[in-house]
Amino acid sequence: MGRKKGRDISGWLVVDKPAGITSTAVVAKVRWALDARKAGHAGTLDPDATGVLAVALGEATKTVSSITDALKCYDFTVTWGAETTTDDASGEVLRRSDARPTRDQVLVALPGFTGEIMQVPPAYSAVKVEGDRAYDLAREGETPELAARPLWVESLTLLDADADSARFEMVCGKGGYVRAIARDLGRQLGCLGHVAHLRRSWSGPFDADDGVAFDRIDREAQDWLQARLLPLEVALQDMSMLRATPEGARRIRNGNPGEVTGSAEWGELVWVADARGPVCIGRYQGGTVQPERVFNLQAAIDHG
Known part of the structure; x- marks a missing residue:
């Protein structure tokens, strides 16, 4: 099978959804406008409802549950x-x-x-x-x-x-x-x-006042939209962040427990970064983190 069409672009686009359109249609429009390979959203809005619809692109889709759980x-x-x-x-x-x-x-x-x-x-x-x-x-x-x-x-x-x-x-x-x-x-x-x-009005860290109006999605240049992407780690603000050692980052990216600096509660869900950006979401196990969702670094930094 061939690869899905689209670019490896990652991040969050906050849309101020108008009434009269489904959440799925908003996601499809954003994905089309940015030529993104993968997209999803964090929390459906009724067709007649307006306001924050946070669209996750690429590796940001791995952080959707963090926003779904937010107030x-x-x-x-x-x-x-x-x-x-x-x-x-x-x-x-x-x-x-x-x-x-x-x-x-x-x-x-x-x-x-x-x-x-x-x-x-x-x-x-x-x-x-x-x-x-x-x-x-x-x-x-x-x-x-x-x-x-x-x-x-x-x-x-x-x-x-x-x-x-x-x-x-x-x-x-x-x-x-x-x-x-x-x-x-x-x-x-x-x-x-x-x-x-x-x-x-707002969903976790995303605010309707900061959202892109839906009718601008297909009117603006792709670069204009891409400049409004928020990094995927915006969705992880409520989690502790730990730093991976170089060897720890390599191990984590291969799906294995990796060494981190800093500490958290045993078994706590944390996110891990290194000098190049987000590495994973995983469970802290006393000096190491067992990854649950590993970020593909190239996709994760492509928004920048």
């Missing part, structure tokens, strides 16, 4: 009075209510949605049910039975409210569905609700 911030508006099939404004209305919550009632409900909570994902979600995506089953008219899953909600803040809607900011861990928060808040308040607007 994320969402700014969203809930419209009261109706529950929909998709838990947002794109779905069909299932039930309506004339009830409306007061600002104080909303504030009283919020503590129940912070900390470690259990959340049932929306029927229209990418969660797999016996091998099928829930949204595929839902589109076929089935009602997938989705199990509740734990979600860490760092904070849920009421930003503004009027008679028919409320605007919130939520900071949460991985696997959270803002649409499920809107649905469950509406049910608890007895007024029903769905998401009207949703924006991811």
Whole structure:
């Protein structure tokens, strides 16, 4: 088989995703514009949502899980009075209510949605049910039975409210569905609700204000886009960084434990660098690191 077409280019491109396009389509556009051999993203955004979509290129795809696990911030508006099939404004209305919550009632409900909570994902979600995506089953008219899953909600803040809607900011861990928060808040308040607007303000180290507008991706020169790539190690800011000795780096690049300077907790997940750049992500084992993901150095430094 021939090699995949494209350049060995590595790094992160932060895109400010517009409404009306899928996360997959954004990744495809970035990959095409930069002629990159490999690309992925850290955390899907709903088609109607806007904001941070961090696109990983080349060796940066090996750091995606670090961003997936990071905290994320969402700014969203809930419209009261109706529950929909998709838990947002794109779905069909299932039930309506004339009830409306007061600002104080909303504030009283919020503590129940912070900390470690259990959340049932929306029927229209990418969660797999016996091998099928829930949204595929839902589109076929089935009602997938989705199990509740734990979600860490760092904070849920009421930003503004009027008679028919409320605007919130939520900071949460991985696997959270803002649409499920809107649905469950509406049910608890007895007024029903769905998401009207949703924006991811930041995700780990990536901020929407620093993102490239989607419509610039195919308008700008390739050099302009490449200059906006962030190095792959940006995704590793929450990990300890250790230095490999020259011989340690050689061993690690061959998939073996290698000697490092500095220290960490035994078994801690760390990242290792040498004078030429990132070497691996691995487990510290008292003076050495056992690599779990080794970076191909040429691809890793090609963004520069």
